[in-house]
Amino acid sequence: MKMHGWGRYPEVDAEVFTPQTKREVQELLGRLQGQGVTPRGLGRSYGDSSLGDRMLSTRWMNHLLSFDPESGVLYAEAAVSLQEILQTFVPKGWFLPVTPGTQFVTVGGAIASDVHGKNHHVAGCFCDHVEYLDLITGPDTILRCSPVENPELFHATCGGMGLTGIVYAAAIRLKPVTSAYIDQTTHKASNLREILELFAVHEAEPYSVAWIDCISTGSSLGRSLLMTGDHTRQEKLTVKAGSGLSLPVDMPSALLNRHTIRAFNTLYYHRIRERVVRSHTHYGPFFYPLDSIGDWNRMYGGNGFTQYQFVVPKAAGYPAMKAILETIAGSGKGSFLAVLKAFGKQNRNLLSFPMEGYTLALDFKIEPELFPLLDRLDSMVLDYGGRIYLTKDARMSEATFRRCYPVWEQFQAIREANGLKGRFTSLQSKRTGLD
Amino acid sequence: MQKILIIGATSAIAEATARLYAAEGAKLYLIARNDERLQLLAGDLKVRGASSVETALLDVNDIAAHQGVLDRACASLGSFDIVLLAHGTLGDQKRCEEEVDAALQELQTNAVSTIALLTTLANMMEKQSSGTIAVISSVAGDRGRPSNYVYGTAKAAVTTFCEGLRARMHKHGVQVLTIKPGMVDTPMTEGMDLPKLLLARPEMIAADIIKAVRKKKDTLYTPLPWKFVMAGIIHLPERIFKQLNL
Ligand SMILES: Cc1cc2nc3c(=O)[nH]c(=O)nc-3n(C[C@H](O)[C@H](O)[C@H](O)COP(=O)(O)OP(=O)(O)OC[C@H]3O[C@@H](n4cnc5c(N)ncnc54)[C@H](O)[C@@H]3O)c2cc1C
Ligand SMILES: NC(=O)c1ccc[n+]([C@@H]2O[C@H](COP(=O)([O-])OP(=O)(O)OC[C@H]3O[C@@H](n4cnc5c(N)ncnc54)[C@H](OP(=O)(O)O)[C@@H]3O)[C@@H](O)[C@H]2O)c1
Numbered sequence A: 001m002k003m004h005g006w007g008r009y010p011e012v013d014a015e016v017f018t019p020q021t022k023r024e025v026q027e028l029l030g031r032l033q034g035q036g037v038t039p040r041g042l043g044r045s046y047g048d049s050s051l052g053d054r055m056l057s058t059r060w061m062n063h064l065l066s067f068d069p070e071s072g073v074l075y076a077e078a079a080v081s082l083q084e085i086l087q088t089f090v091p092k093g094w095f096l097p098v099t100p101g102t103q104f105v106t107v108g109g110a111i112a113s114d115v116h117g118k119n120h121h122v123a124g125c126f127c128d129h130v131e132y133l134d135l136i137t138g139p140d141t142i143l144r145c146s147p148v149e150n151p152e153l154f155h156a157t158c159g160g161m162g163l164t165g166i167v168y169a170a171a172i173r174l175k176p177v178t179s180a181y182i183d184q185t186t187h188k189a190s191n192l193r194e195i196l197e198l199f200a201v202h203e204a205e206p207y208s209v210a211w212i213d214c215i216s217t218g219s220s221l222g223r224s225l226l227m228t229g230d231h232t233r234q235e236k237l238t239v240k241a242g243s244g245l246s247l248p249v250d251m252p253s254a255l256l257n258r259h260t261i262r263a264f265n266t267l268y269y270h271r272i273r274e275r276v277v278r279s280h281t282h283y284g285p286f287f288y289p290l291d292s293i294g295d296w297n298r299m300y301g302g303n304g305f306t307q308y309q310f311v312v313p314k315a316a317g318y319p320a321m322k323a324i325l326e327t328i329a330g331s332g333k334g335s336f337l338a339v340l341k342a343f344g345k346q347n348r349n350l351l352s353f354p355m356e357g358y359t360l361a362l363d364f365k366i367e368p369e370l371f372p373l374l375d376r377l378d379s380m381v382l383d384y385g386g387r388i389y390l391t392k393d394a395r396m397s398e399a400t401f402r403r404c405y406p407v408w409e410q411f412q413a414i415r416e417a418n419g420l421k422g423r424f425t426s427l428q429s430k431r432t433g434l435d
Numbered sequence B: 001m002q003k004i005l006i007i008g009a010t011s012a013i014a015e016a017t018a019r020l021y022a023a024e025g026a027k028l029y030l031i032a033r034n035d036e037r038l039q040l041l042a043g044d045l046k047v048r049g050a051s052s053v054e055t056a057l058l059d060v061n062d063i064a065a066h067q068g069v070l071d072r073a074c075a076s077l078g079s080f081d082i083v084l085l086a087h088g089t090l091g092d093q094k095r096c097e098e099e100v101d102a103a104l105q106e107l108q109t110n111a112v113s114t115i116a117l118l119t120t121l122a123n124m125m126e127k128q129s130s131g132t133i134a135v136i137s138s139v140a141g142d143r144g145r146p147s148n149y150v151y152g153t154a155k156a157a158v159t160t161f162c163e164g165l166r167a168r169m170h171k172h173g174v175q176v177l178t179i180k181p182g183m184v185d186t187p188m189t190e191g192m193d194l195p196k197l198l199l200a201r202p203e204m205i206a207a208d209i210i211k212a213v214r215k216k217k218d219t220l221y222t223p224l225p226w227k228f229v230m231a232g233i234i235h236l237p238e239r240i241f242k243q244l245n246l
Helices: A022-032 A082-092 A107-112 A151-157 A192-201 A258-270 A283-287 A296-300 A317-331 A370-383 A398-404 A408-417 A427-431 B012-023 B035-048 B063-077 B093-098 B100-128 B149-170 B202-214 B225-235
Strands: A002-004 A011-013 A015-017 A038-040 A054-057 A064-068 A073-077 A130-138 A141-145 A166-173 A181-189 A207-212 A224-231 A276-282 A305-313 A338-343 A357-365 B003-007 B027-032 B052-057 B082-085 B132-136 B175-181 B219-222
Touching: A022 A054, A022 A130, A022 A166, A064 B035, A073 A082, A082 A107, A107 A166, A130 A151, A141 A151, A151 A408, A181 A192, A181 A283, A192 A207, A192 A224, A192 A317, A192 A338, A276 A283, A305 A317, A305 A370, A317 A357, A317 A370, A357 A370, A370 A398, B003 B012, B003 B063, B012 B027, B012 B035, B012 B082, B012 B202, B027 B035, B027 B063, B035 B052, B052 B063, B063 B100, B082 B100, B093 B100, B093 B149, B100 B132, B100 B149, B132 B149, B132 B202, B149 B175, B175 B202, B175 B225, B202 B219, B219 B225
Parallel strands: A015 A054, A038 A054, B003 B027, B003 B082, B027 B052, B082 B132, B132 B175, B175 B219
Antiparallel strands: A002 A011, A064 A073, A073 A166, A130 A141, A130 A166, A181 A224, A181 A276, A207 A224, A207 A338, A305 A357, A338 A357
16 A cells, blocks of 8 residues: 655555554564564654554554543553543543644653653653653563663653554543633744744743744844734633634645745735734643644645754754744745744653754755755754654654664664564664664 | 444554544443454453443454453443444455355355344344444445456455345334445555555544544434545446456
8 A cells, every 4th residue: 555654755565554453463564474563553653763664553543441530641542642642621620731733742752752842941842741661572572661660661662753662541640720722822923933932931931832944045034923812711621622722724826936936925924914903712722723724735736735843952052043934944844834833851761752952843845956965954954963753754864863862872772672673663763774 | 422333443544443432531441363362352342432442352353252242242241222233344256256265255254144144233223223244345346347356246245135134124213324435545455456545544534433423413424525436436347347357
């Protein structure tokens, strides 16, 4: 079957297995006799992390196993989606401790990428809220892993891109909320320096993220809208948004080129006239603005697209971001929505992406001229001591990977010690020299 | 609090339906043949808010066991507000053409077992004079197609049986709902090369089923466009239909 990630690049012809229980997963691993298999959740990773010749879709392992209303700990099978969790638990007054920008991801995928959200600076990554997980490593082994039980495997699996086994289930600590609504404030920044200052000023806000214009240059370089927010106090625990889906639903669907992108960026920036605007919005449009547009990934045409997300350390700060943004703006290849965020401290998970500093994510349509540009950005990011997010990546080189994740040897040693190398693999792990 | 019996409860469509009822606080009695998955589902429904979940194992082709299992379900729930029959297999049509046993097995699982279950259930429901019997048939029963006519034959039998049963039960205040899904993305259709756009998600079917039960409908095409597609297909003259390789 033809399979691809969210960026629709690359595409592979894969054999896809769909076991319905952990026992069926183990039987399958037995039958495969060590031939590599790639775990697959909802395929929201952009590149080739979830792709391989043999893919194991977790899709039918989607049951809630237990919930403790005292502690808020939910124990669920790996294919339960974040959407499912919200739909079930928001009415009971619980929310996800960390959520990425789409709710169409599985618990397994969120763990494998150790995803972050708008609250990384205060709440860390998804796996920082995982009490324990059950990892299927072979036909006869399921290991409970946590920071205290099999800790090495735990820290390798969190952010380990599926290369240490199949996460069968996990226990996640949900967080109590009194409302499904968010009080949101939008701040306008006319350039890069202003937006970085705004992040510092608002660092106590639980949620913050900025949309940044990656096309404008000169004195407007890095003009942005910073969105901050917190759960509303008033009690209203409805799951469906009432009204008023916010941008960016109005994206032009016509061909993307530098003119349409520039126009969109300008419009988006100017949709807010005052420097500070407050609003009250449902969690849906606040956290998942793109989820209401089905299959928006088709917008980039038949060749697909890639998302480039990097982080540079806080110390490198303004000069690093300025140099990289200038390179992007100069290329004229930026995307509709580039997202900027200030990360908090790094955690102990070996291949986890976030480090304290600034992260920028932007989409690029796949075209031959793109790859030299991304190689150039890679070397800038690396020289500033930063790294690139594996779950978005489809093209980084082995050398780049090793510099991004200098503890890769430790990761590899854990895989080897547990007989996982080669058994769990992906196109990405081959490209980056792990398999 | 609705009291709901589901046979073939581990079917993806039945699971999705059970989850919606669980969120409303229903009391559920689940029957299926795979204990591991049955227990997973039972746990899931409890977390979602079911007030109670009981389970029983049954291979629907073990007809002799029907009465006992259904009696126990009835004793446990007290009475049935809703009974959903969801078991089924989409056998290999090619094999059914080559081996008589394969064809008969398909008819057994998809028609004979269902008719047997319905016969027993109808008598139980007739006595209580209330409730709903909802049966998952298929659009495949609306017309015999070369790609799946053995399965289609079984579903046609179920549809016709339900039609008669409906008229009988109507006098007793029991609703009989025939559910005819189009193509649904479930383990049954896994690996088949079906156009993504035509594949409905089980959750959509579940929401339609719940609505049709509530509205006391007789027949449900789900998703709705299949109603019009099948109206067209039913009315195609045979001389044209036989040339199409549907
Ligand atoms: C619109 C959009 C917005 C996003 N926003 C963010 C964001 O804000 N922050 C962020 O961090 N990410 C973000 N992402 C990326 C996304 O959260 C991750 O790629 C996530 O891992 C996808 O989960 P999935 O279930 O789709 O997994 P897949 O894409 O199917 O797989 C992702 C990785 O997880 C592995 N995997 C999946 N399931 C298992 C399992 N059960 N056991 C072991 N390994 C497994 C796969 O092998 C693969 O390496 C966004 C993606 C989209 C499309
Ligand atoms: N999917 C579609 O496109 C589609 C379209 C129209 C109608 N339908 C009908 O919808 C219903 C539900 O199917 P589904 O799509 O949800 O597929 P599914 O998930 O494969 O469900 C079928 C269920 O039937 C059970 N079953 C099969 N033989 C059985 C037996 N002898 N005894 C007990 N249980 C048995 C299976 O149990 P095991 O898993 O343990 O084998 C499984 O739980 C079926 O009646 C099907 O014919 C489906």
